[in-house]
Amino acid sequence: MKNFNKLFFVAGICMSSVSYAQTSNTVVSHIVKEATENSQLPTLAHELLDGIGPRLVGTPQFDKAGKWATDKYKSWGITARQEKWGDWRGWERGISHIDMVYPRIHSIEGTQLAWSPGMKKPVTAETIILADVADSTAFAKWLPAVKGKFVMISMNPVSGRPDDNWKEFALQGSFDKMKEERTAGTEAWRNRIKKTGYTTKTLAVALEKAGAAGIITNYWSQGFGVDKIFAAYTKTIPTVDIALEDYGLLYRLTENNEKPRITIQTESKELGAVPTFNIIGEIKGTEKPDEYVMLSAHFDSWDGATGATDNGTGTLTMMEAMRILKKVYPKPKRTILVGHWSSEEQGLNGSRAFVEDHPEIVANLQALFNQDNGTGRVVNISGQGFAKAGDFISKWLEAVPDTIRHQIKTNFPGSPGGGGSDFASFVAADAPGFSLGSNSWSYGNYTWHTNRDTYDKIVFDDLRSNAILTAILVYMASEDPNKFPRDKAELPGNSNTGQPGKWPQPVKANRHGGFE
Structure with missing residues (x-):
């Protein structure tokens, strides 16, 4: 009789496993079908990027985009809210006109940097x-x-x-020579700034106090080791970024003592302290409503362009995945949340504030999946140092279609590094947050924080694959009968000191920023 009961019990488990597998296969096939046949990605991208535009924290466009996102979720039957977590410096961009007027007339491609002060009238100067x-x-x-x-x-x-x-067309000697010149130039310029006794930030302030008419920068000249300048540090004079070609022109003319003159006219408005918020969407769980699976992407952007790949694509991926899940998996086992974070660009502030404000969610988080590095298909997932990450994520990935799964390299257990995006806020609080690392598409040296980061850079086939992947991972994490364990892997030690590796510690959010 005992053997019979044992056999019956085993058979029951097998039947349950078969039933679960069949259910999983059905939901997964519906996810793929909905994403493929009814994709909303181009429409969402147009509405957010072309219609609303850049989403710099503290600007009216960020507020407008936040209302758009919450309204969109509600139209899909998903509960959504704006969750205020602090205040930021309110600022509104106006026009930027830059022209060379001597030694010849030439319209210059450039724009004022974020938070640059407005000008009362155009200024012409050498x-x-x-x-x-x-x-x-x-x-x-x-x-x-x-x-x-x-x-x-x-x-x-x-x-x-x-x-x-250079790689495709140059002789190897020419390519090597260019790289040597670039490396030497970068080091020389870094030393030039260092010898002033100022940092890049304090240098701008010193020049302003000395009576400069304005500050001119070029992002690309800072792209190989020199501090990048994303925002204005001046309070009364404009700070503008000029495209590489025009910056080089002005530099050569100036260097050769041809005394070029340019006219700059920029307009902007200071709006004082304005509230800032995260956008939180929710599909309530049915069996374990107090356990959570999260989708994650930062909502804010810099505003030289429309923030298409940083991080419009991450935002769109998570919105589309939530839409699909609500349609094909409306009664999840665990509660599904999506977090669209603000002020990521100023230090992960929105996600850090959420971690501080919601310890009950952090303590019961099954997994968080974050995407934030461009339009490319996901090709890397790390276990972020969690000892059992491989057991769980590998199992969840088995449900993903092979055409998507086979492109992904995994690193388990990995280490809790890569703190450049919002998943790190959760990892620092010992919660399982994972980055869906994407194929580059020249993200770091073309679209990231530039005026080229626009709708036309999106690769929608890759974006659709990412939405499918995210939706399936969230579904599998929600259905998993086991809770993700938070055992930490032993981190490699410092070879120089012999000290063991350390996990990152939580950093408090800057809740009242932007007025430095």
């Missing part, structure tokens, strides 16, 4: 290059020379061609 001085004392003596001039504080670009061009 350009001057940041001097290469011996030390801070020599710089102090040179500083009066900037009065009434636009100061160029970025290095002269060595080449305007992408490295892919």
